[in-house]
Amino acid sequence: MSVIKSILIVGGAEENSHWLIHEMQQRGWKIYHSNSLNKVKEALSDPSLRVGLVYLDAKLLENRKELEKRLSVIPVKWIALIDQSILDDSKNCLTLKRIFYAYHTLPIDAEQIDCLLSHASAMMALSLSTQGDGQLPTDEYEMVGATPVMHKLFKAIRRVAAVDAAVFISGESGTGKELAARAIHEHSTRAESPFIAVNCAALPSNLIQSELFGHEKGSFTGASQKKIGRIEAAQGGTLFLDEIGDLPLEMQVNLLRFLEDHHIQRVGGLKEIPMNVRILAATHINLNKAVKEGSFREDLYHRLNVLQIQIPPLRERQEDIDILAQFFFNKFSNEKSLQVKGFSQESLALMRCYEWPGNIRELINRVRRAIVMCENRLIRPCDLGLERRKTPRHIMTLEQVRDNAERNAIKAALSRNKYKIQDAAKELGISRVTLYRLLEKHGIERQIPSDIK
Numbered sequence: 001m002s003v004i005k006s007i008l009i010v011g012g013a014e015e016n017s018h019w020l021i022h023e024m025q026q027r028g029w030k031i032y033h034s035n036s037l038n039k040v041k042e043a044l045s046d047p048s049l050r051v052g053l054v055y056l057d058a059k060l061l062e063n064r065k066e067l068e069k070r071l072s073v074i075p076v077k078w079i080a081l082i083d084q085s086i087l088d089d090s091k092n093c094l095t096l097k098r099i100f101y102a103y104h105t106l107p108i109d110a111e112q113i114d115c116l117l118s119h120a121s122a123m124m125a126l127s128l129s130t131q132g133d134g135q136l137p138t139d140e141y142e143m144v145g146a147t148p149v150m151h152k153l154f155k156a157i158r159r160v161a162a163v164d165a166a167v168f169i170s171g172e173s174g175t176g177k178e179l180a181a182r183a184i185h186e187h188s189t190r191a192e193s194p195f196i197a198v199n200c201a202a203l204p205s206n207l208i209q210s211e212l213f214g215h216e217k218g219s220f221t222g223a224s225q226k227k228i229g230r231i232e233a234a235q236g237g238t239l240f241l242d243e244i245g246d247l248p249l250e251m252q253v254n255l256l257r258f259l260e261d262h263h264i265q266r267v268g269g270l271k272e273i274p275m276n277v278r279i280l281a282a283t284h285i286n287l288n289k290a291v292k293e294g295s296f297r298e299d300l301y302h303r304l305n306v307l308q309i310q311i312p313p314l315r316e317r318q319e320d321i322d323i324l325a326q327f328f329f330n331k332f333s334n335e336k337s338l339q340v341k342g343f344s345q346e347s348l349a350l351m352r353c354y355e356w357p358g359n360i361r362e363l364i365n366r367v368r369r370a371i372v373m374c375e376n377r378l379i380r381p382c383d384l385g386l387e388r389r390k391t392p393r394h395i396m397t398l399e400q401v402r403d404n405a406e407r408n409a410i411k412a413a414l415s416r417n418k419y420k421i422q423d424a425a426k427e428l429g430i431s432r433v434t435l436y437r438l439l440e441k442h443g444i445e446r447q448i449p450s451d452i453k
Contacts, residue, residue: 006030006048007117008076010037011055019415020053023110026411026445028151029117037070049076050124051117056080056096056103064095077101077120081108118146119323123330143179144327147317152443153180153309160307161187166259168304169282171311174361177282178242180309185238190278193237198230201246208251210267213258219268231264231277238278244304245283245290249297256300279304314356314363321351324360328367329379336371344378350386407442410435414444421446 007029009017021031032049052074054060060067071078080103086092087105096103101120104113122144145153160167161184169177178197185195203211210220214229231239241247247255258264259279263272281304290296314321325343343351356362370383381387409428417423425435439446 005118005121006032006050008032008034008049008052008074009054010034010052011057011060012081017055020108020110020113022415023108024114024117027110027114027146027148028154029114037074051101051120052076052078053113053117054078054080056082056086058086061086061092061095064091067095068099071099077124079104079113079116079120081106115146115319115323118144119326122323122327143176143183144324145317145320146323147319149312149317150320153312156309157183158187160184160309163307164189164278166279166281166304166306167309168287168307169280169309169311170287171282171284172313172359173284174359175311175313176360177284177311178240180311181238181240181242181280181282184280184309185240185278188238188278190237194234195238195240196230196234197240197242199242201243205248208248209254212251213254213264213266215267216269219266223268226266229264229266231258231275232266232273234277236276238280241279241281243283244281245285245287245296249295252297252300256297256303259300259303314359318352321363322348324363325351325367328364329371332368332371335368336374339377340371340374340379341377342379344380347379347381347384347386350381351384354386403442406438407444410438410442410444419446 005028007024009020009024009031010033011017012020017033021033025031030048037054054071078100080096080100082096082103082105084105086096101123102116104116143150143154145151157180167181167184169180171177181197182195185191198212200208210223210227210229212229212231214227214232215223217223217226241255258275262275262277264275265272287296287301287305291298291301325348329342351363358365366384366386369385370379374380374383376383410424413424413427417427421432421435425432428435430438436446438444
Protein backbone atom coordinates (compact mmCIF):
# COMPACT_ATOMS: atom_id res chain seq x y z
CA MET A 1 0.00 0.00 0.00
CA SER A 2 1.03 3.52 -0.53
CA VAL A 3 2.56 5.06 2.55
CA ILE A 4 3.28 8.74 3.03
CA LYS A 5 6.33 9.58 0.93
CA SER A 6 8.47 12.35 2.35
CA ILE A 7 11.57 14.02 0.95
CA LEU A 8 13.96 16.64 2.26
CA ILE A 9 15.15 19.17 -0.34
CA VAL A 10 18.20 21.19 0.64
CA GLY A 11 19.40 24.33 -1.13
CA GLY A 12 18.61 25.59 -4.62
CA ALA A 13 17.66 28.98 -5.99
CA GLU A 14 14.18 30.07 -4.90
CA GLU A 15 12.65 29.82 -8.38
CA ASN A 16 14.13 26.36 -9.06
CA SER A 17 13.23 24.94 -5.66
CA HIS A 18 9.62 26.16 -5.88
CA TRP A 19 9.22 24.51 -9.27
CA LEU A 20 10.76 21.25 -8.03
CA ILE A 21 8.59 21.27 -4.89
CA HIS A 22 5.47 21.70 -6.99
CA GLU A 23 6.44 18.93 -9.42
CA MET A 24 7.19 16.47 -6.62
CA GLN A 25 3.97 17.32 -4.76
CA GLN A 26 2.07 16.60 -7.97
CA ARG A 27 3.61 13.13 -7.84
CA GLY A 28 2.49 12.46 -4.28
CA TRP A 29 5.52 13.51 -2.22
CA LYS A 30 5.37 15.39 1.09
CA ILE A 31 8.06 18.07 0.96
CA TYR A 32 10.44 19.46 3.57
CA HIS A 33 12.61 22.27 2.23
CA SER A 34 15.59 23.95 3.85
CA ASN A 35 18.09 26.42 2.48
CA SER A 36 20.80 24.91 4.67
CA LEU A 37 21.77 21.54 6.16
CA ASN A 38 21.79 23.27 9.54
CA LYS A 39 18.01 23.83 9.48
CA VAL A 40 16.39 20.44 9.00
CA LYS A 41 14.98 19.71 12.48
CA GLU A 42 11.32 19.51 11.41
CA ALA A 43 12.05 16.90 8.75
CA LEU A 44 14.05 14.68 11.12
CA SER A 45 10.99 14.10 13.30
CA ASP A 46 9.06 12.54 10.39
CA PRO A 47 9.38 8.71 10.45
CA SER A 48 8.33 8.50 6.78
CA LEU A 49 11.38 10.52 5.66
CA ARG A 50 13.69 8.15 3.80
CA VAL A 51 15.27 10.17 0.99
CA GLY A 52 16.79 13.61 0.44
CA LEU A 53 17.77 15.87 -2.47
CA VAL A 54 20.62 18.32 -2.13
CA TYR A 55 21.68 20.98 -4.63
CA LEU A 56 25.41 20.25 -4.64
CA ASP A 57 27.41 23.25 -5.82
CA ALA A 58 31.12 24.19 -5.73
CA LYS A 59 30.66 26.08 -2.43
CA LEU A 60 29.39 22.99 -0.58
CA LEU A 61 32.23 20.93 -2.05
CA GLU A 62 34.89 23.29 -0.71
CA ASN A 63 34.86 21.38 2.59
CA ARG A 64 34.11 17.78 1.70
CA LYS A 65 34.71 16.40 5.20
CA GLU A 66 32.24 18.83 6.71
CA LEU A 67 29.71 18.03 3.98
CA GLU A 68 30.04 14.29 4.62
CA LYS A 69 29.72 14.82 8.38
CA ARG A 70 26.50 16.84 8.02
CA LEU A 71 24.89 14.46 5.54
CA SER A 72 25.81 11.31 7.46
CA VAL A 73 23.86 12.32 10.57
CA ILE A 74 20.61 12.58 8.59
CA PRO A 75 19.24 9.02 8.16
CA VAL A 76 18.18 9.17 4.51
CA LYS A 77 19.42 8.08 1.10
CA TRP A 78 20.87 11.21 -0.53
CA ILE A 79 20.56 12.17 -4.20
CA ALA A 80 22.75 15.02 -5.49
CA LEU A 81 21.57 17.63 -8.00
CA ILE A 82 24.66 18.87 -9.82
CA ASP A 83 25.94 20.81 -12.80
CA GLN A 84 27.74 18.68 -15.37
CA SER A 85 30.96 20.58 -14.63
CA ILE A 86 31.09 19.09 -11.12
CA LEU A 87 32.01 15.75 -12.69
CA ASP A 88 35.16 17.21 -14.25
CA ASP A 89 36.93 17.03 -10.87
CA SER A 90 37.92 13.47 -9.82
CA LYS A 91 37.69 14.41 -6.13
CA ASN A 92 34.08 15.45 -6.63
CA CYS A 93 33.37 12.10 -8.29
CA LEU A 94 34.83 10.28 -5.29
CA THR A 95 32.66 12.36 -2.93
CA LEU A 96 29.57 11.51 -4.96
CA LYS A 97 30.44 7.82 -4.90
CA ARG A 98 31.13 7.76 -1.16
CA ILE A 99 28.19 9.83 0.16
CA PHE A 100 25.34 9.74 -2.33
CA TYR A 101 22.93 7.04 -3.43
CA ALA A 102 22.69 8.67 -6.89
CA TYR A 103 23.09 11.98 -8.70
CA HIS A 104 21.16 13.89 -11.35
CA THR A 105 22.65 16.52 -13.65
CA LEU A 106 20.85 19.81 -14.17
CA PRO A 107 18.49 20.83 -15.70
CA ILE A 108 16.03 18.78 -13.68
CA ASP A 109 13.87 16.12 -15.32
CA ALA A 110 10.97 15.70 -12.87
CA GLU A 111 10.04 12.21 -14.07
CA GLN A 112 13.60 10.93 -13.63
CA ILE A 113 13.86 12.53 -10.19
CA ASP A 114 10.56 10.92 -9.16
CA CYS A 115 11.85 7.51 -10.25
CA LEU A 116 15.18 7.98 -8.44
CA LEU A 117 13.42 9.09 -5.26
CA SER A 118 11.04 6.12 -5.32
CA HIS A 119 13.87 3.67 -5.85
CA ALA A 120 15.98 5.24 -3.10
CA SER A 121 13.01 5.29 -0.70
CA ALA A 122 12.28 1.61 -1.32
CA MET A 123 15.92 0.71 -0.74
CA MET A 124 15.99 2.73 2.48
CA ALA A 125 12.88 0.90 3.68
CA LEU A 126 14.64 -2.40 3.07
CA SER A 127 17.71 -1.30 5.04
CA LEU A 128 15.50 -0.20 7.94
CA SER A 129 13.64 -3.52 7.90
CA THR A 130 16.86 -5.48 8.47
CA GLN A 131 17.79 -3.45 11.55
CA GLY A 132 14.98 -4.90 13.65
CA ASP A 133 13.68 -8.46 13.70
CA GLY A 134 14.50 -9.14 10.06
CA GLN A 135 10.89 -8.72 8.97
CA LEU A 136 9.78 -6.47 6.17
CA PRO A 137 7.85 -3.29 6.99
CA THR A 138 4.10 -3.65 7.32
CA ASP A 139 3.22 -1.35 4.41
CA GLU A 140 2.44 -4.01 1.78
CA TYR A 141 5.85 -4.00 0.16
CA GLU A 142 4.70 -5.73 -3.05
CA MET A 143 2.66 -2.65 -3.96
CA VAL A 144 5.77 -0.64 -4.75
CA GLY A 145 5.21 1.83 -7.57
CA ALA A 146 6.20 5.28 -8.73
CA THR A 147 4.17 5.54 -11.94
CA PRO A 148 1.11 7.82 -12.24
CA VAL A 149 -1.21 4.81 -12.57
CA MET A 150 0.04 3.50 -9.19
CA HIS A 151 -0.26 6.91 -7.54
CA LYS A 152 -3.87 6.94 -8.75
CA LEU A 153 -4.43 3.46 -7.29
CA PHE A 154 -2.93 4.43 -3.90
CA LYS A 155 -5.22 7.47 -3.70
CA ALA A 156 -8.25 5.35 -4.60
CA ILE A 157 -7.39 2.81 -1.88
CA ARG A 158 -7.15 5.57 0.74
CA ARG A 159 -10.53 6.98 -0.34
CA VAL A 160 -12.47 3.69 -0.27
CA ALA A 161 -10.81 2.64 3.00
CA ALA A 162 -12.47 5.60 4.72
CA VAL A 163 -15.97 4.44 3.73
CA ASP A 164 -17.51 1.32 5.32
CA ALA A 165 -19.06 -0.05 2.12
CA ALA A 166 -18.52 -3.07 -0.11
CA VAL A 167 -15.62 -2.78 -2.56
CA PHE A 168 -15.19 -4.70 -5.80
CA ILE A 169 -11.56 -5.16 -6.87
CA SER A 170 -10.90 -6.12 -10.47
CA GLY A 171 -7.66 -6.97 -12.22
CA GLU A 172 -5.78 -9.71 -14.00
CA SER A 173 -4.36 -12.71 -12.13
CA GLY A 174 -1.16 -11.90 -10.26
CA THR A 175 -1.65 -8.12 -10.07
CA GLY A 176 -2.03 -8.05 -6.28
CA LYS A 177 -5.78 -7.91 -5.62
CA GLU A 178 -5.44 -9.44 -2.15
CA LEU A 179 -2.70 -6.93 -1.30
CA ALA A 180 -5.08 -4.11 -2.26
CA ALA A 181 -7.79 -5.69 -0.10
CA ARG A 182 -5.41 -5.91 2.88
CA ALA A 183 -4.40 -2.29 2.33
CA ILE A 184 -8.04 -1.18 2.37
CA HIS A 185 -8.60 -3.12 5.61
CA GLU A 186 -5.47 -1.78 7.32
CA HIS A 187 -6.37 1.82 6.50
CA SER A 188 -9.99 1.44 7.62
CA THR A 189 -11.61 1.79 11.03
CA ARG A 190 -11.69 -2.04 11.18
CA ALA A 191 -7.89 -2.37 11.07
CA GLU A 192 -7.68 -3.81 14.61
CA SER A 193 -10.23 -6.53 13.80
CA PRO A 194 -9.76 -9.72 11.71
CA PHE A 195 -9.03 -9.80 7.98
CA ILE A 196 -10.22 -13.11 6.55
CA ALA A 197 -9.40 -14.00 2.93
CA VAL A 198 -11.33 -16.74 1.11
CA ASN A 199 -10.43 -18.06 -2.34
CA CYS A 200 -13.84 -19.07 -3.67
CA ALA A 201 -12.29 -21.01 -6.55
CA ALA A 202 -10.35 -23.23 -4.14
CA LEU A 203 -13.31 -24.28 -1.95
CA PRO A 204 -14.59 -27.86 -2.51
CA SER A 205 -18.08 -27.60 -4.00
CA ASN A 206 -19.59 -29.93 -1.39
CA LEU A 207 -18.13 -27.93 1.52
CA ILE A 208 -18.61 -24.30 0.42
CA GLN A 209 -21.69 -23.79 2.60
CA SER A 210 -19.92 -25.15 5.68
CA GLU A 211 -16.68 -23.24 4.98
CA LEU A 212 -18.43 -19.88 4.66
CA PHE A 213 -21.25 -20.19 7.20
CA GLY A 214 -19.95 -22.87 9.56
CA HIS A 215 -21.87 -25.89 10.88
CA GLU A 216 -23.25 -27.36 14.09
CA LYS A 217 -22.07 -30.65 15.56
CA GLY A 218 -23.81 -33.61 13.93
CA SER A 219 -25.29 -31.54 11.10
CA PHE A 220 -23.90 -34.00 8.52
CA THR A 221 -21.73 -37.10 8.38
CA GLY A 222 -18.27 -36.23 9.65
CA ALA A 223 -19.39 -33.08 11.52
CA SER A 224 -18.01 -34.30 14.85
CA GLN A 225 -17.88 -30.81 16.35
CA LYS A 226 -19.17 -27.30 15.81
CA LYS A 227 -17.23 -25.22 13.30
CA ILE A 228 -17.09 -21.43 12.94
CA GLY A 229 -17.33 -20.37 9.28
CA ARG A 230 -15.15 -17.80 7.51
CA ILE A 231 -17.85 -15.11 7.65
CA GLU A 232 -18.30 -15.51 11.40
CA ALA A 233 -14.52 -15.54 11.91
CA ALA A 234 -14.39 -12.07 10.33
CA GLN A 235 -16.84 -10.61 12.88
CA GLY A 236 -16.09 -6.90 13.36
CA GLY A 237 -13.51 -6.94 10.58
CA THR A 238 -13.21 -7.55 6.85
CA LEU A 239 -14.06 -10.56 4.69
CA PHE A 240 -12.24 -10.75 1.34
CA LEU A 241 -13.92 -13.01 -1.22
CA ASP A 242 -11.32 -13.65 -3.91
CA GLU A 243 -12.36 -15.12 -7.28
CA ILE A 244 -16.00 -14.44 -6.43
CA GLY A 245 -16.88 -15.14 -10.07
CA ASP A 246 -16.23 -18.87 -9.45
CA LEU A 247 -18.87 -19.13 -6.70
CA PRO A 248 -21.66 -21.56 -7.74
CA LEU A 249 -25.09 -20.03 -8.39
CA GLU A 250 -26.73 -21.87 -5.48
CA MET A 251 -24.20 -20.35 -3.06
CA GLN A 252 -24.65 -16.90 -4.56
CA VAL A 253 -28.24 -16.94 -3.23
CA ASN A 254 -27.06 -17.60 0.33
CA LEU A 255 -24.36 -14.93 0.10
CA LEU A 256 -26.90 -12.41 -1.21
CA ARG A 257 -29.22 -13.14 1.71
CA PHE A 258 -26.37 -12.51 4.16
CA LEU A 259 -25.48 -9.20 2.44
CA GLU A 260 -29.11 -8.06 2.64
CA ASP A 261 -29.96 -8.88 6.27
CA HIS A 262 -26.45 -9.19 7.84
CA HIS A 263 -27.30 -12.47 9.56
CA ILE A 264 -25.99 -16.00 9.05
CA GLN A 265 -27.23 -19.45 10.02
CA ARG A 266 -24.76 -22.28 10.50
CA VAL A 267 -25.44 -25.52 8.61
CA GLY A 268 -27.68 -27.62 10.85
CA GLY A 269 -28.42 -24.68 13.13
CA LEU A 270 -31.63 -22.78 13.82
CA LYS A 271 -30.23 -19.60 15.37
CA GLU A 272 -29.84 -16.44 13.28
CA ILE A 273 -26.45 -14.89 14.16
CA PRO A 274 -26.09 -11.11 13.58
CA MET A 275 -22.90 -10.15 11.76
CA ASN A 276 -20.92 -6.91 11.44
CA VAL A 277 -18.53 -7.59 8.56
CA ARG A 278 -17.28 -5.48 5.67
CA ILE A 279 -17.17 -7.32 2.34
CA LEU A 280 -14.43 -6.92 -0.25
CA ALA A 281 -14.65 -9.02 -3.40
CA ALA A 282 -12.35 -9.61 -6.35
CA THR A 283 -12.17 -11.53 -9.59
CA HIS A 284 -10.09 -11.70 -12.75
CA ILE A 285 -13.11 -12.45 -14.96
CA ASN A 286 -15.55 -9.99 -16.50
CA LEU A 287 -18.56 -10.10 -14.16
CA ASN A 288 -20.67 -7.95 -16.48
CA LYS A 289 -20.26 -10.64 -19.11
CA ALA A 290 -20.95 -13.36 -16.52
CA VAL A 291 -24.19 -11.59 -15.52
CA LYS A 292 -25.33 -11.44 -19.16
CA GLU A 293 -24.49 -15.13 -19.63
CA GLY A 294 -26.46 -16.02 -16.49
CA SER A 295 -23.53 -17.51 -14.53
CA PHE A 296 -23.53 -14.70 -11.95
CA ARG A 297 -26.53 -13.10 -10.26
CA GLU A 298 -27.11 -9.48 -11.20
CA ASP A 299 -28.53 -8.54 -7.78
CA LEU A 300 -25.43 -9.97 -6.05
CA TYR A 301 -23.18 -8.13 -8.48
CA HIS A 302 -24.77 -4.79 -7.56
CA ARG A 303 -24.51 -5.59 -3.84
CA LEU A 304 -20.77 -6.20 -4.18
CA ASN A 305 -20.02 -3.45 -6.68
CA VAL A 306 -20.71 -0.38 -4.50
CA LEU A 307 -17.15 0.99 -4.76
CA GLN A 308 -14.61 -0.10 -7.37
CA ILE A 309 -10.83 -0.51 -7.48
CA GLN A 310 -9.01 -1.43 -10.69
CA ILE A 311 -5.51 -2.96 -10.32
CA PRO A 312 -3.34 -2.17 -13.38
CA PRO A 313 -1.43 -5.00 -15.08
CA LEU A 314 2.35 -4.84 -14.89
CA ARG A 315 2.67 -4.13 -18.64
CA GLU A 316 0.95 -0.76 -18.03
CA ARG A 317 3.52 0.31 -15.43
CA GLN A 318 6.77 -0.86 -16.98
CA GLU A 319 8.61 2.18 -15.59
CA ASP A 320 8.34 0.36 -12.24
CA ILE A 321 10.11 -2.77 -13.48
CA ASP A 322 13.61 -1.74 -12.35
CA ILE A 323 12.39 -0.75 -8.88
CA LEU A 324 10.34 -3.92 -8.45
CA ALA A 325 13.09 -6.22 -9.72
CA GLN A 326 15.63 -4.69 -7.33
CA PHE A 327 13.10 -4.78 -4.52
CA PHE A 328 12.49 -8.52 -4.87
CA PHE A 329 16.19 -9.16 -5.47
CA ASN A 330 16.86 -7.69 -2.02
CA LYS A 331 13.88 -9.44 -0.46
CA PHE A 332 15.21 -12.88 -1.46
CA SER A 333 18.90 -12.01 -1.11
CA ASN A 334 19.34 -14.61 1.62
CA GLU A 335 18.73 -17.29 -1.02
CA LYS A 336 21.49 -16.16 -3.40
CA SER A 337 25.20 -16.90 -3.50
CA LEU A 338 27.53 -14.12 -2.41
CA GLN A 339 28.82 -13.58 -5.96
CA VAL A 340 25.42 -12.51 -7.36
CA LYS A 341 25.31 -8.70 -7.18
CA GLY A 342 22.35 -7.68 -9.33
CA PHE A 343 20.95 -7.57 -12.87
CA SER A 344 22.79 -7.04 -16.14
CA GLN A 345 21.66 -4.10 -18.26
CA GLU A 346 20.43 -6.53 -20.91
CA SER A 347 18.24 -8.28 -18.34
CA LEU A 348 16.71 -5.01 -17.18
CA ALA A 349 16.09 -3.94 -20.79
CA LEU A 350 14.36 -7.23 -21.62
CA MET A 351 12.25 -7.09 -18.46
CA ARG A 352 11.02 -3.64 -19.49
CA CYS A 353 9.97 -4.99 -22.89
CA TYR A 354 8.37 -8.21 -21.66
CA GLU A 355 4.55 -8.32 -21.50
CA TRP A 356 4.37 -10.05 -18.09
CA PRO A 357 1.18 -12.11 -18.59
CA GLY A 358 1.52 -13.36 -15.00
CA ASN A 359 2.05 -9.82 -13.68
CA ILE A 360 3.73 -9.29 -10.26
CA ARG A 361 3.45 -12.98 -9.36
CA GLU A 362 5.42 -13.91 -12.47
CA LEU A 363 8.03 -11.22 -11.81
CA ILE A 364 8.58 -12.52 -8.27
CA ASN A 365 8.93 -16.10 -9.49
CA ARG A 366 11.37 -15.23 -12.28
CA VAL A 367 13.55 -13.05 -10.02
CA ARG A 368 13.58 -15.66 -7.26
CA ARG A 369 14.49 -18.45 -9.67
CA ALA A 370 17.23 -16.32 -11.24
CA ILE A 371 18.74 -15.55 -7.82
CA VAL A 372 19.08 -19.28 -7.11
CA MET A 373 20.20 -20.41 -10.59
CA CYS A 374 22.60 -17.57 -11.50
CA GLU A 375 26.26 -18.65 -11.61
CA ASN A 376 27.66 -15.24 -12.56
CA ARG A 377 28.08 -11.86 -10.92
CA LEU A 378 25.05 -10.38 -12.73
CA ILE A 379 21.73 -12.03 -13.54
CA ARG A 380 21.44 -12.63 -17.29
CA PRO A 381 18.29 -13.02 -19.44
CA CYS A 382 18.78 -16.81 -19.54
CA ASP A 383 18.68 -16.91 -15.71
CA LEU A 384 15.31 -15.17 -15.84
CA GLY A 385 14.07 -17.46 -18.59
CA LEU A 386 13.70 -14.48 -20.93
CA GLU A 387 14.93 -14.38 -24.50
CA ARG A 388 14.58 -11.64 -27.08
CA ARG A 389 12.19 -13.67 -29.24
CA LYS A 390 9.92 -14.04 -26.19
CA THR A 391 9.77 -10.36 -25.33
CA PRO A 392 7.59 -8.42 -27.79
CA ARG A 393 7.89 -4.70 -27.11
CA HIS A 394 4.75 -3.02 -25.87
CA ILE A 395 3.71 -0.59 -28.56
CA MET A 396 1.82 2.56 -27.62
CA THR A 397 -1.20 3.37 -29.73
CA LEU A 398 -1.41 6.71 -31.53
CA GLU A 399 -4.13 7.77 -29.07
CA GLN A 400 -1.85 7.01 -26.09
CA VAL A 401 1.00 8.99 -27.63
CA ARG A 402 -1.34 11.95 -28.23
CA ASP A 403 -2.70 11.78 -24.67
CA ASN A 404 0.80 11.75 -23.18
CA ALA A 405 1.90 14.69 -25.32
CA GLU A 406 -1.28 16.62 -24.49
CA ARG A 407 -0.92 15.98 -20.75
CA ASN A 408 2.74 17.06 -20.71
CA ALA A 409 2.03 20.21 -22.74
CA ILE A 410 -0.77 21.26 -20.37
CA LYS A 411 1.36 20.68 -17.26
CA ALA A 412 4.24 22.65 -18.74
CA ALA A 413 1.99 25.57 -19.75
CA LEU A 414 0.40 25.71 -16.30
CA SER A 415 3.79 25.67 -14.61
CA ARG A 416 5.16 28.45 -16.84
CA ASN A 417 2.08 30.59 -16.22
CA LYS A 418 1.92 30.00 -12.45
CA TYR A 419 -1.36 28.08 -12.85
CA LYS A 420 -3.24 31.08 -14.27
CA ILE A 421 -5.86 29.34 -16.38
CA GLN A 422 -6.47 32.24 -18.77
CA ASP A 423 -2.76 32.70 -19.53
CA ALA A 424 -2.14 28.98 -19.92
CA ALA A 425 -5.11 28.60 -22.26
CA LYS A 426 -3.88 31.54 -24.35
CA GLU A 427 -0.39 30.01 -24.64
CA LEU A 428 -1.91 26.66 -25.68
CA GLY A 429 -4.19 28.35 -28.21
CA ILE A 430 -7.42 27.00 -26.69
CA SER A 431 -10.36 28.42 -24.75
CA ARG A 432 -10.65 28.35 -20.96
CA VAL A 433 -13.59 25.94 -21.25
CA THR A 434 -11.50 23.55 -23.34
CA LEU A 435 -8.62 23.75 -20.89
CA TYR A 436 -10.91 22.98 -17.95
CA ARG A 437 -12.24 19.97 -19.85
CA LEU A 438 -8.69 18.73 -20.55
CA LEU A 439 -7.68 19.22 -16.91
CA GLU A 440 -10.58 17.00 -15.91
CA LYS A 441 -9.74 14.45 -18.60
CA HIS A 442 -6.12 14.06 -17.51
CA GLY A 443 -6.71 14.44 -13.76
CA ILE A 444 -4.49 17.54 -13.50
CA GLU A 445 -4.89 19.85 -10.50
CA ARG A 446 -6.36 23.24 -11.40
CA GLN A 447 -4.49 25.30 -8.84
CA ILE A 448 -0.91 25.49 -7.63
CA PRO A 449 -0.60 24.25 -4.02
CA SER A 450 -1.02 27.11 -1.55
CA ASP A 451 2.28 26.48 0.22
CA ILE A 452 4.33 27.40 -2.86
CA LYS A 453 2.24 30.26 -4.22
